[in-house]
Amino acid sequence: MRILVFANTPAHVHLYRHAVDRLEEAGHDVLVLTREYACTTDLLEFFGLPYRRYGEHDVTSSSKSTLARELGGQIGSIVRETIRFRPDVVFGRGPYAAVAGTVARAPVVLVLDDEPGDFNHTVSRPFADCILSPRVTRRDLGDDHYTFDGFKECAYLHPEVFEPDRAVREYLGVGPDEPYALVRFNALDALHDAGLEGFTRNQRHDLIERLSEHATVFVSDEGGEMDLRDLPARPYDLHPALIHDAMAEASLLIADTGTMVTEAGLLGTPALRYRGTDDHEYGEFQELERVGLVEQFDAYDGVRDRGLELLADDDATGRWERRRREYVGDLANLTDLLVDVAETQGRLGELDRSSWAALQPSSR
Structure with missing residues (x-):
C-alpha cells in the first residue's frame, strides 16, 4: 500500500512519525510531503522519515491574503508529487490533503484538533472520507466524523509511546x-x-x-x-x-x-x-x-x-x-489508531475491535 502524509508543521511531524515508522516496518510505502517551515524538515531528517518538499512558508507575513497566494503557488508542486507517488490513501488537513486526494482519487483522512472552523476546514471537509478529532472538540463535522478519547499529542506523548531522555x-x-x-x-x-x-x-x-x-x-x-x-x-x-x-x-x-x-x-x-x-x-x-x-x-x-x-x-x-x-x-494511543486506519485505507468499518472501540461518531 502507498500512503501519503502531509506534515506542514513540526507538530504534524510528531503526530505521524511513529505511525510512519510502523507502516514502513509493515512493508508499506510511505511518503511525507512537507514545506520549509520552522524546524519541520529538521525533524523529518532527525527521525529519518521519507519526505519531499512542496514549498516553503514565509514567516514574515501572517495575513490571510499572503497565505492564500502562498498556497496557490504550492498547489502545482503538490499535484506533481501526488501523481508521481500514486497514493492509495492520504493523511493530512486543509486544502493540501484535499488537493492530493482529488488528484489521486484516493481516500482522504483528516486528523484535526480544536481550531476554529476556518479556511482549512471549510476547504477540506467536502473531500474527506474520514475525519478524526479529539472527543473534546465539541464539533460535528458530519457522518464521516469520528472522535477519540484523547488529544492528537497522544500519538507521541502517550505513556505507551514516550520515554523521556533524562540526559x-x-x-x-x-x-x-x-x-x-x-x-x-x-x-x-x-x-x-x-x-x-x-x-x-x-x-x-x-x-x-x-x-x-x-x-x-x-x-x-x-x-x-x-x-x-x-x-x-x-x-x-x-x-x-x-x-x-x-x-x-x-x-x-x-x-x-x-x-x-x-x-x-x-x-x-x-x-x-x-x-x-x-x-x-x-x-x-x-x-x-x-x-x-x-x-x-x-x-x-x-x-x-x-x-x-x-x-x-x-x-x-x-x-x-x-x-x-x-x-x-487512560487516553487512546493515537499511533495505534492511525496505523489501523491507514491499513484499512480509511474504511473504519474494517478496523479491528480494539481500534473501532476507541472511536465514536461525533453526531452521537
Whole structure:
C-alpha cells in the first residue's frame, strides 16, 4: 500500500512519525510531503522519515491574503508529487490533503484538533472520507466524523509511546536538581493565527526577569527575533527533536502558543497559557484545565504571578505528575489508531475491535 502524509508543521511531524515508522516496518510505502517551515524538515531528517518538499512558508507575513497566494503557488508542486507517488490513501488537513486526494482519487483522512472552523476546514471537509478529532472538540463535522478519547499529542506523548531522555539536563547544562523554566513565544504566523497577538516585547522581558529570580530560564522564540544578551535567560538551542524531553524535566512551561502548553500538560509539567487576544474557547484546553494539567490566563499579570507561585511551590511538579498518571494513561494511543486506519485505507468499518472501540461518531 502507498500512503501519503502531509506534515506542514513540526507538530504534524510528531503526530505521524511513529505511525510512519510502523507502516514502513509493515512493508508499506510511505511518503511525507512537507514545506520549509520552522524546524519541520529538521525533524523529518532527525527521525529519518521519507519526505519531499512542496514549498516553503514565509514567516514574515501572517495575513490571510499572503497565505492564500502562498498556497496557490504550492498547489502545482503538490499535484506533481501526488501523481508521481500514486497514493492509495492520504493523511493530512486543509486544502493540501484535499488537493492530493482529488488528484489521486484516493481516500482522504483528516486528523484535526480544536481550531476554529476556518479556511482549512471549510476547504477540506467536502473531500474527506474520514475525519478524526479529539472527543473534546465539541464539533460535528458530519457522518464521516469520528472522535477519540484523547488529544492528537497522544500519538507521541502517550505513556505507551514516550520515554523521556533524562540526559537532557546534561545537554542543557543544568544540574540534576536545578529547577528550570521553559518560556515559549509564538511567532503567530500561521493561517489560524492571523490577527492574533501574544506577549508584548515589554511583557517578554518582564516575564524572563521575574522568573529568573527563582529558576534558570530557557527561551524558545519561534520568531527568532529576541535578543537575550542583556536578559537573565538562555536560548533553548538543543535540537528541536529533544523539546519534549526538555519539557518533561522542566519545573514550569509558560507560552502564548497552544501546542506546547498541551504537550507540557500531558507530560505532567505545570503548564500556563497566556491567551493574549485569542478569545476562542478550545475544547482541549478546557479539558486539561478540568483535570488540573493546564491553566489559562487572559491577563499578563495573572500568568506571570501564577508562574512565580508554582516555582516557589516544592510540591507543584509532584502534583502535576500524579494528575498525569491518573488521567493520561487512560487516553487512546493515537499511533495505534492511525496505523489501523491507514491499513484499512480509511474504511473504519474494517478496523479491528480494539481500534473501532476507541472511536465514536461525533453526531452521537
